[in-house]
Amino acid sequence: MEVVGLRSPSEGDWSRLRALQYSDIHKASRIRLFAHAIAATLVLTLFIGSIPIWILGIWMASVVGSVFYVGRIEQQFIGVARRSMSYQEFCRHAGAVAICAVPWVLALFFFVPHGNLAQQFGLWTLVAMLIAGSAVTSSSAPVSVIVFDLVVGVTGAGSFVISGDALFAIASFAFVLAMVAGALSSARTYLSARIAEAGVAEKDEVVSLLLREFEEKESDWLWQVDNNRTLRAVSPRFAFALGRTPAEVEGERFIKLIAGDDFTSGQVPRSLHDLAERLKRRESFSNLLVEVIIAEQRRWWELSGTPMRDNGGGYIGFRGVGSDVTEQRESDEKIAYLARYDTLTGLPNRLMLTEALGEAMRFSEQWRSRCAFLMIDLDRFKQVNDSLGHLVGDRLLKQVAERLQEVCTDNEQCGRLGGDEFAVVLRDATDHLVVDHVSDAIIEHLSKPYIVDNHTLFIGASVGSAIGPRDGQTVETLMRNADLALYRAKDDGRGMHCTYEPSLHAHAEERRTLELALRKAIANDELQLNFQPVVDAKTEGVASFEALLRWNSAEHGFVSPAKFIPLAEDTRLIIPIGEWVMIEACRQAMRWPAEIRVAVNVSGEQLLEPDFAATVVKALTATGLPAHRLEIEVTESVFLRDPKTANATLEEIVALGCSVALDDFGTGYSSLGYLRNNRFSTIKVDRSFVQGAAQESPESIAIIRAVVAMAQSLEMSTTAEGVETAEEADLIRSFGCTKIQGYYFGRPMGAEEAKSLVFRTRRAA
Structure with missing residues (x-):
């Protein structure tokens, strides 16, 4: 059918x-x-x-x-x-x-x-x-x-x-x-x-198409040699690949022709040796990559060939096909280079450094020696990027790479891990002084001033090191431990070298668990606010309260603000936590008399958020607190990262009717330009100056008097922090400070206790 x-x-x-x-x-x-x-x-x-x-x-x-x-x-x-x-x-x-x-x-x-x-x-x-x-x-x-x-x-x-x-x-x-x-x-x-x-x-058509495609590809050609390995029946396309005419190469020795001047000197590439051996042994080969010299240019050919036999089975030569794969080879080499080298600095990248460290660890295991891995982080590099732009930052990174190469010897290999992080592999670190010497040299060289686009830039470097195999049996472990040491160097003040210690791992694990717990703190209602009173220097009546964040973790107990606040800033958890603090502080302030203000500390991470002013508006709207009763406290450090954004945000806050206080003045990167460019309502004198003045330190006394005089001329109030005794309070009054804050007038207390304190002092008055 x-x-x-x-x-x-x-x-x-x-x-x-x-x-x-x-x-x-x-x-x-x-x-x-x-x-x-x-x-x-x-x-x-x-x-x-x-x-x-x-x-x-x-x-x-x-x-x-x-x-x-x-x-x-x-x-x-x-x-x-x-x-x-x-x-x-x-x-x-x-x-x-x-x-x-x-x-x-x-x-x-x-x-x-x-x-x-x-x-x-x-x-x-x-x-x-x-x-x-x-x-x-x-x-x-x-x-x-x-x-x-x-x-x-x-x-x-x-x-x-x-x-x-x-x-x-x-x-x-x-x-x-x-x-x-x-x-x-x-x-x-x-x-x-x-x-x-x-x-x-159909098969004939396919074969015809394949043959036509082969003939149309200019890089493909046929080649043939006799039993003396001289060229025979040279095709025009093969002659073109050789840069000659068919008549010029007919009868020439194949290897000699493609080896160029290297044939005479005897410095023939290994791939040509391999080709000659295969022709000599009369064995077939396929896709053999050969380095050749054509018209004094180095090129790459891919050859395939098979021996020819006569009717009696006798060997009469070789016949095969070939193609010029120079462009493909160069492309592959470029891809391989990009995979192993940093495109900006030309230094080895993370992959190549990892391989070098693995090789160094194998060398140490074989010869019972030691190797080392140094992790390097540039200090204050982010400020350069933020203030001058990424183009200047990239040029600065190139100069850093050049200085690193100058420091390193044959025993060290440096590279870039990414961003502003670099690393050095020390192949032989048996002498423990070698690691200290290299680290100190790196810090010294990288801390010297740089000239980039007519800008004189000052940055530094922090170094963390780990010794193999003492501090890690694997590449991953050694790199992780060097990173932990680097964190310690940055926490201890930057511009220094720290070596790995087992306690760092425990510290990192504690930090990890703290971070996990902190992410759940708001939902678990573990955060609370304490309030420390700020009193009028003359009447000693409560003028305001400073809101202080406390964390009582169900897992870790009471956690010090000095520990969890930096962690929140590093992980950017400070953004949702800061929003909660703002709303809660305003809500509690609504329970106080109308003349009592509340001050909220704001970190640089919060202030540089694009919608921080909207967060303040949200808190005021949600609680009904008048804007003049909210005071935002910032430190001088917020102006180092992005002064333009910080100034613009503070202008928006002042426009809302809130006041702005400059906290810890004189302890950081003090500049009168901050006071000129921003409308601060209060300058807070740090407790270190108050304690120094109480001990009759002439420097502290001079600083307090200068700050008070400057604030009075700028129509700003001054708040002295850390007053703990009646004598210190009298001393501060004599200097002319308008407000006082410290344990003498009240320790940080809960919301209910703060409310009671306000009404109790009012009744006493």
Whole structure:
């Protein structure tokens, strides 16, 4: 059924198979027309006396017309092999063949009764010839054979049954079945042959495309050498790759030609040695990468070759293909370089440093020595980036890299880990003084002033070191421990070198667990505010309270602010915590008398947030606290990172009606420019000066008097912190400070106690 076309094949496309069957059927159209015309003419002569001539003429015309109609349809199948054949075309052709059989059916049924036995057998003979001819000429399309042969053949057998010749009826039917079976067998063979031809043609087309593609690629060429390894049958493309003409290189020694001047000096690349050995051993090779010299330029070829043999099996040379892969090789080398080197500084990157440290640790294990890993972080580099831009920062990093390379010897390898972090691997650190010497040299060299785009820049460096294998058995452990030592160096004041100690790991683990607990502190209601009173220096009445954050962790107990506040700033948890503090402080202040203000400390991380002013507005709106009752306390350090943003934010806060206090004045990077550019309402004198003045330190006394005089001239109030005794309070009053804060007037207390203190002092007054 699949061969006939009445069922879709299990493999292949129905329309494609039919196209293969019907691609040549148009060639039999003329033969069919000629055969039917002759048969019809013989029938005409056979029955001319028995059948009226006009009936025979009409019948003759119907035979020729039907055969011509089939031929017209079959002409449409020219070129069908280049497209798909539709099912409608299949049915149309089968129907046309059925129409072609109708005149012969009519002849068998209507001509035979008017003739004698000889005429009957003569007509059947002509019909049998047409049946056989159809089976031979149309076997490629078996459905047409089945339609014509069965329709006409069965009709012929029926005519014998009607005339009483049962034996001839059976013989006729058997003949028809044999013709149909033969046609089906031929159709199967024909279709298999066409499928095989189509497969071969497709493969030939693929091979042709591949060969054409190979020839069109300018970097691919064929090469051939004889048994003396001299070039033979040089193709124009191969000669072009050599930078010569075919005549110039014909008969030249292959290796000598591609080695250039290195062949004479004997300094031939290893890859050429490998190629020469393979040619000498007469062994095949594939995709062999060879370094060659062409026109005094170093290039890379990829060669494949196989030995040639004559009919007797004797070796006659080599033949192969090659291509110039110089661009690909350079691209691969560039990718490999980018994978292992920092693009900005040209130093080895983290990957290469990790490999170098691994090699140093293997060396130490083999020779029972020690190695070291130094982690370096630049101090104050972020201020350069923030104030002068990343372009200046990048140029500064390049100069840092150059200075690091100057410090390092053959025993050290430096590199950049990323950002402003660098590292040095010491291959041999058996002498423990070597690590200290290298670290001190790095700090000294990197701390010298830099000149970048007419800017004189001062930065420093902190170094953390770990010794292998003492401080770590693996690369990852050693790098982590050096990083812990670096954190200690930065916490201890920067610009120094710290070595790893096991206690640092415990400190880091504590820091990690504290961070996890701090992230849940707000949700677990573990944070609370204490309030320390600030009193009027003259009346000693409470003027305001400073809100102080406390954390009572369910897991760690009471945690010192000196421990968790820096952690919150490093992890940026200070942003949500600071927002909570702002709202809670304003909410508690609403329970105090209207003249009592609340002061909230704000870190640099909070102040430099783009929406910090919106946070203040949110707190005031949510609690209903008037803006003039909120005082924002900042330290001088906020102006070091991004003074422009800090000034703009403080201007917004002052515009809201809040006041701003400058805390810890004189202990940091004091500059009168801060006081000139910002509208501070209060300057707070640090407790260290108060304690110094109480001990009659002339420097502390002079500083306090200068600050008070400056504040008075700028119409600012002054608050002295850390007053613990009545004598200190009297001393501060004598200096002219307007407000006093310290344990003498009250320690930090809870919200309820602060409220009670306010109303108690008011009743006492």
